[in-house]
Amino acid sequence: MDADTGLPSQSQNGQYLLLRHRDTPSIGELEVYRRLGGFEAWQKVITSMQPGQVTDVVKTSGLRGRGGAGFPTGMKWAFIDNKNWPHYVVANADESEPGTFKDREIMEGNPFQFLEGVAICAYAIQANAAYVYLRGEFWQLAAWLDRKIAEMEAAGLLGEKLFGTDYSLHIYTHLGAGAYICGEETAMLESIEGKLGQPRLRPPFPPSYGLFGKPTVVNNVETLTNVPLIIEHGAEWYRSLGTEKSAGVKIFSLSGCVERPGNYELPLGTTFRELIFTHGGGITGDRQVKAIMAAGASSALIVANEEALDTPMDYESVPRVGAQLGSASVIVIDDSVSIPWLINKTMHFFKHESCGKCTPCREGTFWMMHLTERIVEGSATLEDVELLQDVANQVKGKCLCALGDFSTEAVLTGIERFRPDFELAVAGSAVAN
Amino acid sequence: MFAEKYSDEIQAILSKYPPEQRRAAVMPLIYLAQREQMYVTKQAMVEIAEILGISSTDVASIVGFYTLYYDKVGSTYRVQVCTDLPCALRGAEQFLEGLCNNLGIRVGETTPDGAVMVEAVMCLAACDKAPMFQVQSGDGLSYHENQTVESAASLVAELRRKAQSKRRDGHGR
Ligand SMILES: Cc1cc2nc3c(=O)[nH]c(=O)nc-3n(C[C@H](O)[C@H](O)[C@H](O)COP(=O)(O)O)c2cc1C
Ligand code: SF4
Ligand code: FES
Numbered sequence: 001m002d003a004d005t006g007l008p009s010q011s012q013n014g015q016y017l018l019l020r021h022r023d024t025p026s027i028g029e030l031e032v033y034r035r036l037g038g039f040e041a042w043q044k045v046i047t048s049m050q051p052g053q054v055t056d057v058v059k060t061s062g063l064r065g066r067g068g069a070g071f072p073t074g075m076k077w078a079f080i081d082n083k084n085w086p087h088y089v090v091a092n093a094d095e096s097e098p099g100t101f102k103d104r105e106i107m108e109g110n111p112f113q114f115l116e117g118v119a120i121c122a123y124a125i126q127a128n129a130a131y132v133y134l135r136g137e138f139w140q141l142a143a144w145l146d147r148k149i150a151e152m153e154a155a156g157l158l159g160e161k162l163f164g165t166d167y168s169l170h171i172y173t174h175l176g177a178g179a180y181i182c183g184e185e186t187a188m189l190e191s192i193e194g195k196l197g198q199p200r201l202r203p204p205f206p207p208s209y210g211l212f213g214k215p216t217v218v219n220n221v222e223t224l225t226n227v228p229l230i231i232e233h234g235a236e237w238y239r240s241l242g243t244e245k246s247a248g249v250k251i252f253s254l255s256g257c258v259e260r261p262g263n264y265e266l267p268l269g270t271t272f273r274e275l276i277f278t279h280g281g282g283i284t285g286d287r288q289v290k291a292i293m294a295a296g297a298s299s300a301l302i303v304a305n306e307e308a309l310d311t312p313m314d315y316e317s318v319p320r321v322g323a324q325l326g327s328a329s330v331i332v333i334d335d336s337v338s339i340p341w342l343i344n345k346t347m348h349f350f351k352h353e354s355c356g357k358c359t360p361c362r363e364g365t366f367w368m369m370h371l372t373e374r375i376v377e378g379s380a381t382l383e384d385v386e387l388l389q390d391v392a393n394q395v396k397g398k399c400l401c402a403l404g405d406f407s408t409e410a411v412l413t414g415i416e417r418f419r420p421d422f423e424l425a426v427a428g429s430a431v432a433n
Numbered sequence: 434m435f436a437e438k439y440s441d442e443i444q445a446i447l448s449k450y451p452p453e454q455r456r457a458a459v460m461p462l463i464y465l466a467q468r469e470q471m472y473v474t475k476q477a478m479v480e481i482a483e484i485l486g487i488s489s490t491d492v493a494s495i496v497g498f499y500t501l502y503y504d505k506v507g508s509t510y511r512v513q514v515c516t517d518l519p520c521a522l523r524g525a526e527q528f529l530e531g532l533c534n535n536l537g538i539r540v541g542e543t544t545p546d547g548a549v550m551v552e553a554v555m556c557l558a559a560c561d562k563a564p565m566f567q568v569q570s571g572d573g574l575s576y577h578e579n580q581t582v583e584s585a586a587s588l589v590a591e592l593r594r595k596a597q598s599k600r601r602d603g604h605g606r
Binding site: 095096097098099100101103104129135136137138139140172174175176177178179180191192193194195196197212253254255256257261262263297331332333337342345346349352353 | 502519522
């Protein structure tokens, strides 16, 4: 049962698989984690499996990246270039998308399962070093992980010649310093290398040209935290959770105008309605849900009608209502919220976070922020709304990395799907003039 | 100065990266240089550059790129309130305004004793616990969640006392 709600919200037979500290609060202690079977998967892969077999199991499990793009994890590991050495693993703990707060809870509450996932990934691609890149604000969390890593070293779970084999592995933390763009995997690699955190031109992709120019797998924290379970219980078991094309469990970060915001670990394919109303306790106050953003500030705005509420949250279904699941950071917006105000908020974010490397994104986010500002202030006309739409269309698809496109999602879908809100804002200015 | 004073810690940082990739240590070294005064001096940038075999302009551009690094003297503490979308939907903007009114300063300003600056920042990955803020000082960052204006104001008062005793102990601002 869920401690907060008393509801059976866990992913598997009432047991958490990722947020296991909610069942066992002391699971962040090494002996407790080990007593519950922790690091058996780690020992098993090193002592009894070939690296390629590990990758195959993850491939068969159907696990897809939880950082946003949903790329099949095992396939990514299989892309690693075995003609170029050494290899690296980078765990993406940048977690800076507005509305996303799941990786932080995993690392705080269940750090060893995450670190075990990092280790298994490293073994699968035969990397001897892995870096955990945390956003700079996770300063205390980095110190906590450093202690957990030291405990693993002291217990012979990390270091040289592990379990009597020739395989060695070290895990290091690396702190960012306040830049959303460093969550983009190639900007992250540049940042670790001590350069400006700006994305690289791709291809080549990290599995052939990654950290220090060497083959690298970059995976999200939540993605990696699934891996020990898959090794322990098998690919078939994992596939049996979730939907056919979206296997497994997912942590949904629920925020905004709901009674009980928080992280909810549920099977992929759970509906928006169940998340928001059953688990999240419904909309705060006397309000109705008006819109939903499923992937944080980078989302298209979903019109929250009955059809949308009944849509399963998985990688295939969310596009049917004109959006993406992304990192599953579900922001709930009630009917008191003005969409132009909301879009202006997102534009502040993207303008602040554009790394400035390409012109359409740098200039476009600047203009979109100012235009939305004018609309919110009530000094705009309908032509300004058209102009805003034009600018967004000029940014979309013309940028080096996905941030540029992200910045246009709420703008374009907001104007298209919530036009009356814009007309109202503009009419307000007609009255004021 | 910097290099001598922190030589052990600098060695520990360098050992995390491949020897031929020393430059990768630049971010942790900047944090180290910022520890006492919450800004990186020109002198420290030169020393970091020397340790890593890069130019001090390179170091300065890294300091300039990231928001948690500073190249000027500022307040002892920075109270950084998240007013990004999810927090704003839960009253973070009113919270920030209330806090600033309580302290008699505007957003972006510092208390008259130079101890605490209050500013608005982007999402801090605590959206379910709004209103929330982080406190940054040279030696770390801490999160404060589910806040009220009263709880925040009393924390700021405590920070101001701490800043005063820090200054008395000669740690500068
Ligand atoms: C602007 C931008 C920000 C991103 N931020 C994050 C992030 O904070 N965390 C994350 O895991 N992935 C983030 N990503 C996605 C990563 O580039 C990458 O796809 C992911 O880390 C791959 O891991 P996965 O396959 O396990 O999801 C971001 C992408 C972009 C374009
Ligand atoms: S799209 Fe924006 S964030 Fe991405 S590289 Fe270009 S300027 Fe930087
Ligand atoms: S929006 Fe404030 S912590 Fe995420």
